[in-house]
Amino acid sequence: MDANDMGSDLKDILVSEDEITTRLDELAKAIDAYYAGEEVLMVGVLRGSAMVMADLARKLHTPITMDWMAVSSYGSGTKSSGVVRILKDLTEDIMGRNVLIVEDIIDSGLTLSWLVQNLTSREPKDIKIMSMFRKPEAVRSMEVPVDWVGFDLPDEFVIGYGLDYAERYRNLPFVGTLAPHVYEK
Numbered sequence: 001m002d003a004n005d006m007g008s009d010l011k012d013i014l015v016s017e018d019e020i021t022t023r024l025d026e027l028a029k030a031i032d033a034y035y036a037g038e039e040v041l042m043v044g045v046l047r048g049s050a051m052v053m054a055d056l057a058r059k060l061h062t063p064i065t066m067d068w069m070a071v072s073s074y075g076s077g078t079k080s081s082g083v084v085r086i087l088k089d090l091t092e093d094i095m096g097r098n099v100l101i102v103e104d105i106i107d108s109g110l111t112l113s114w115l116v117q118n119l120t121s122r123e124p125k126d127i128k129i130m131s132m133f134r135k136p137e138a139v140r141s142m143e144v145p146v147d148w149v150g151f152d153l154p155d156e157f158v159i160g161y162g163l164d165y166a167e168r169y170r171n172l173p174f175v176g177t178l179a180p181h182v183y184e185k
């Protein structure tokens with residue numbers, strides 16, 4: 001999918017495909033340096049993190065394995081409440097292991113805050129967080145200290161590179177803003 005497929009539904013491109021690739025190279029370098037050859041279990045939070053998991057994993061030299069969690073937050077509409085339900089739990093036992101949580105975006109930080117607490121109770125050796133994008137609310141609330149962040153985004157309706165609107169547009173290779181006529185319909 002590209003900008004042409006979106007026609008007038010796309011307002012602006014905020015982060016280009018090249019910028020995403022360059023930033024992922026930098027993040028992979030920093031993450032490799034941190035783990036210094038130790039094995040790490042990457043935990044992707046479905047569904048948005050599929051893109052960043054696939055791209056980051058291929059750039060890392062650190063030996064990795066992958067696992068996935070799906071969670072749903074009880075909230076009104078687009079706002080999460082911080083109360084989370086596990087839809088799909090990890091397959092792996094993480095006790096004594098290095099865990100890297102990989103997120104597409106942090107908004108209020110409530111999902112991540114719950115996730116860190118939940119995974120910490122399983123006694124891993126270490127938990128770190130990488131998020132490709134972050135909204136201003138997450139910076140303001142400082143709900144969870146994020147170890148690696150790709151880009152800080154404005155408080156707009158963003159789509160692409162894993163981010164959806166009504167489950168669509170996740171497969172755009174860049175991040176853009178949605179034209180108001182799409183969500184005001």
Ligand code: PRP
Nearest residue numbers: 046047048080105106107108109110111
């Ligand atoms: C998004 C994102 C985070 C969460 C962040 O997932 O992937 O998990 O919202 O929001 P918060 O910081 O306000 O808690 P979403 O529930 O939209 O599911 P998705 O990954 O399937 O799009």
